[in-house]
Amino acid sequence: MLSSTNAITPNGYLRFRDFLQKVCGISLSDNKQYLVASRLGKILERENFNKIEQLVDVLERAGNAKLKEEVINAMTTNETLWFRDSHPFKILKEKILPEMTKSPLKIWSAASSTGQEPYSISMVIEEFKASRPGVLRPGEKIIATDICTNILQHAKQGEYDSLAIARGLGDDMQRKYFDKINNTTWKVKPSLSVRIDFRYLNLIDSFSGLGKFDVIFCRNVLIYFTADLKLDILKRMHAALNPGGYLFLGGSEALSGLSDLFEIVQCHPGIVYRAK
Numbered sequence: 001m002l003s004s005t006n007a008i009t010p011n012g013y014l015r016f017r018d019f020l021q022k023v024c025g026i027s028l029s030d031n032k033q034y035l036v037a038s039r040l041g042k043i044l045e046r047e048n049f050n051k052i053e054q055l056v057d058v059l060e061r062a063g064n065a066k067l068k069e070e071v072i073n074a075m076t077t078n079e080t081l082w083f084r085d086s087h088p089f090k091i092l093k094e095k096i097l098p099e100m101t102k103s104p105l106k107i108w109s110a111a112s113s114t115g116q117e118p119y120s121i122s123m124v125i126e127e128f129k130a131s132r133p134g135v136l137r138p139g140e141k142i143i144a145t146d147i148c149t150n151i152l153q154h155a156k157q158g159e160y161d162s163l164a165i166a167r168g169l170g171d172d173m174q175r176k177y178f179d180k181i182n183n184t185t186w187k188v189k190p191s192l193s194v195r196i197d198f199r200y201l202n203l204i205d206s207f208s209g210l211g212k213f214d215v216i217f218c219r220n221v222l223i224y225f226t227a228d229l230k231l232d233i234l235k236r237m238h239a240a241l242n243p244g245g246y247l248f249l250g251g252s253e254a255l256s257g258l259s260d261l262f263e264i265v266q267c268h269p270g271i272v273y274r275a276k
Helices: 010-024 033-046 052-059 065-075 087-099 116-131 149-157 162-166 171-177 227-240
Strands: 106-109 141-146 159-161 178-180 185-188 196-200 213-218 241-249 262-266 271-275
Touching: 010 033, 010 052, 010 065, 033 052, 033 065, 052 065, 065 149, 087 116, 087 213, 087 241, 087 271, 106 116, 116 141, 116 171, 116 196, 141 149, 149 196, 159 162, 162 185, 171 178, 213 227, 227 241
Parallel strands: 106 141, 106 213, 141 196, 213 241
Antiparallel strands: 159 185, 178 185, 241 271, 262 271
């Protein structure tokens, strides 16, 4: 049997790292050979590639879109849970939603993974509307995007096993917003999914076609990009926000060098960035 670890030669790793950064912006550090071996081992074995250079050779040729998609899917990190970090969702409900009274709310969940973030946002909207009826204009919309096609399909289905459901979701919210399909599977209720539009999107590509947003969630994804690409994405996200719109980043992420575009709003606890 092929050893995928031995297949990741120093030169091959450098070539694959350059390829991955070029096609989807993910920047691997110098010591991620084992990660690449573990993620791509089955593909290398199936394709009878002894070295990763052979895989890169095929990926760089035209006409291999399916294999390229499979490799990107394998290399994409999709760690998530319901109401991750909690503060952004509290800020959304208590500070931002009360301000959104002039036009139908539009939110973008970038790098939405298996759907927990956009569905959590939808739950917050439901809870807010129940507590303050008539404040939001009808027709709110959540655009949820990701680069990983199989993960997007999972998110669209809105079905989760008991383990996934339990990660960050209380029993009361589970009963309120999910239907039990069988002993191990729960499905999101239509009242949540109706306002969510799942779409494929590579953040290194243009997203001007998505339109303008009141709020953007771009959390725990920019850490995988180079500093220059991160800056480029943030500038384009600013352009995608309505004046005074809000941007949420991950807990370990921060804006730097963009004080002319965003101001920090301290919410105690948590922060959010408001577009100037």
